[in-house]
Amino acid sequence: MPVPELCSPPCLTRLLLLRSPPPHAGPISAPSGTARPGSARPFPHRLRPRPCAGGGRWCGAGLGAAMRFRAKIVDVACLNHFSRVINTIAKLARTCTLRLTVSKLYFILSDKVANGGVGMWCELNQGNFFDEFQMEGVAAEHNEIYLELMPENLSRALKTAQNAKAVKMKLTNKHCPCLRVAVELPSLSSSSRIVTHDIPVAVIPRRLWSDFREPSVPDFDVSIYLPALKTMKSVVERMRNLSNSIMIEANLSGEMNLKIETDLVCVTTHFKDLGNPSWALEDGCQSSQDRDPESMAEARIDIRKLQQLLAGQQVNPTKALCNIVSKRIVHFILLHEDVSLQYFIPALT
């Protein structure tokens, strides 16, 4: 099936604009100058170069003298929300990259596609979570920090923080680089109770930063809003009992089918009236415009990976959609007021 030629691939930064307009509202416009033809690389198709051999994984990459990170959450609602996001990440990735910038936090997973791996890109506005947030990158002109960590550790540290008065996070380098999570618990006496977790992290040197570049939205055949995630989760859970792979198909008439087929049983669940988000491009041309609205784009994916996403997500998105590149990849986007989570599941051959 020929992939519709896009004038320029839509850039992800504009995804955040999806939040505001209702599903059928006007096209989503891209901030000008962000999408350059040819610059977008299908994510996560690039292989990651191996870190240098011997010794530590990211050898020679200790904390730079200037590198500093310190943040604080006081508000209990923000804290719970942050915990839910971290729990979600922990369900989806064993290790991931945490990228810190002045205004945002990113959790990035880019497994090798050659290994059938999935990709994840989760973006948070720090201002909506943190009361204090100070960071200094390696250099003024590269004011960012890239860390590799196990999100499960962070999730576990935040478990103790459910009724905390405050949670402080700090990058430290005593014996090895650590993300220190200090939880201040309520106490009846005047002395405070503080639980500290030191989460080992690896600092990713600048020459590898390019591996964690913002993924581009693939040149999808069909983009569609997802049905109620609760219903979808239940359907996918039952289908998982019956099969290892699931076929997702959708068209531009707001219809989506989930299908499994085995020797014992064939099950198809039909969703309709889902709506298709409109993706406008810089020069005003509409993507997939030549496509027959009835024709289905389909991809068969590992059902466990889809189930992981549906069962693991705790962000309760206000908007959820998926983009299907026929027989190549399914790109899920879950949007919440201040969180966006993208998940890429490659198609099985």
Next chain:
Amino acid sequence: MPLTAQPAGSAEPYVLSASLDNARHLSSLLRAVHFQDHATCFATDNGLRVTVEDAKCIQANAFIQAEIFQEFAVQEQTVTFRINLSVLLDCLTIFGTSSLPGTSTALKMCYRGYGYPLMLFLEEGGVVTVCKINTEEPEDLLDFDFCNTKVVNKIILQSEGLREAFVELDLTSEVVQITMSPDKPYLRLSTFGNAGSAHLDYSKDSDLMEVFHCNQTQTNRYKISLLKPSAKALSLSCKVSIRTDAQGFLSLQYMIRNEDGQICFVEYYCCPDENITEEM
């Protein structure tokens, strides 16, 4: 309900076609007999019977009367097929097992006859699921031949009385021994486990006892592993009838009331483990 099972213009009749407003009425009963992967289904004008067996020693039957269904049409005297019960249950509960109040899964079920798959059409909140489950060759089933004239002892209990006993059954005991007698101890459940023996007696005059017809003293042992699956049926039921025949075969009949107040039955038959002649 916009469930059109039969394509327009198709004249080929289904030997079985049934529809049900709430698929849970069916799935909860099937779960009560789900201790093996495979089940044999019999459909007659009276309704649907689903039979599951294990080790040629135990048989469970779920009866879903035709009245439970909104539509139930059978074109042959008996329509019989064997099906994977685990798959059937996953399909019936595709939209989840616990439905919110006000939402229920509507079901239309069709079977074209020998060699054809069983078709299910499920709908909830405008979402439709179509399932095609392959059927298998029916196998010979045990005939326990448990007619009323052969029944020696019969007790009907309120299920709550037996539920507690089942929860606390000593699973280190290989068997559960059931004594039914016109005299004391009337009804006794015993286990013989690692930590010693346990006996549980029900008096004939207990509030839990609804019917007590015991003609002779009988003591029989049943494999606990065989009776354990019936706990699922017990937990759903409101009354249970315990019957034995002269050979010590046991029949446990569970009366189950669904959310709409309709009555269905699940029955377990079990062979005795060994003959015990001496009195305990």
